[in-house]
């Protein structure tokens with residue numbers, strides 16, 4: 001059992017620098033964010049569906065993967081860059097696919113995009129962003145993937161049209177796991193249904209907050225004010241069927257990535273329907289409780305689709321070692337969700353910059369431990385998967 005379990009207070013203290021008091025790990029940033037956020041806001045972000053078994057399994061499945069240290073390899077120079085859908089990226093990490101960032105810090109989605117650009121990362125641009133895409137392109141540069149949670153055809157077509165016109169938008173990422181919105185009427189789900197209360201609370205916390213999608217500028221572009229005022233977010237109906245993906249494809253030449261794939265069957269269907277990539281994700285345990293951890297299913301999905309599609313990993317990533325493990329199994333990149341909120345809540349853009357720097361340093365060190373000088377060398381030889389999957393020599 002690790003020191004964190006035996007001595008929780010000592011473990012928590014070890015997450016902070018003795019010299020500066022600043023967090024040294026993502027856990028440290030979470031602890032700091034928890035102190036700075038209103039308790040309901042923290043619970044909303046940290047929480048998940050039901051008994052939160054899926055959240056636990058996300059961590060357990062990542063923790064169960066072991067690194068295979070190597071020695072006497074010259075790892076003095078290490079290159080963390082890769083390509084994602086043919087696009088060069090300095091880091092195999094992506095972020096900006098989660099909503100309500102403006103509730104946490106006024107820099108919101110724009111701040112996330114600026115930090116991503118600074119680190120040479122590809123960033124999500126949410127359809128319900130609080131900033132116009134033109135502004136994000138002008139101030140952050142990109143590259144971006146348009147992130148869609150489908151509410152209704154009109155809104156989806158509208159934002160895809162915008163993405164088509166902007167140079168920096170390189171893909172459309174459709175979230176496919178929001179078949180219902182937080183269904184179990186427990187206290188956490190109830191809190192999630194109260195955006196107005198959250199906004200009031202965050203104002204008390206002296207934070208700027210959009211009330212909900214209705215006030216987001218993206219829905220104001222080219223629309224008469226009356227229409228916008230009458231616009232209400234629909235229940236999350238999503239696109240409904242695989243067949244309707246053809247409609248989405250008819251709207252754009254950009255590659256389409258599906259976020260929220262958790263089964264071999266759906267991964268194969270994504271290939272069959274001409275998608276360019278899939279994000280293996282359970283939405284950080286916020287939609288379906290009692291599901292497997294994302295790392296429980298990543299190996300079988302990678303094995304099933306081979307090189308026919310790019311596979312990305314999301315849900316539970318809390319360190320650069322987690323990123324390393326996902327890449328070693330066969331993911332092209334890993335997404336971070338809650339750590340983005342922790343960085344922003346702790347210290348705005350600067351806090352998020354530190355979060356990314358921590359992940360980068362940890363990934364770099366994991367590569368050194370396992371004898372890798374570049375991302376191509378990060379393969380299943382570098383890890384040991386738990387029984388019954390074995391260690392996968394390639």
Ligand SMILES: Cc1cc2nc3c(=O)[nH]c(=O)nc-3n(C[C@H](O)[C@H](O)[C@H](O)COP(=O)(O)O)c2cc1C
Nearest residue numbers: 045097098099175283284314315316317336337338
């Ligand atoms: C507060 C919050 C809001 C989110 N909003 C969205 C969203 O609008 N669209 C989406 O695809 N995923 C959304 N997600 C899910 C994240 O993109 C990501 O899949 C999840 O957080 C990954 O799990 P992790 O936080 O454990 O890393 C949200 C997550 C959180 C915590």
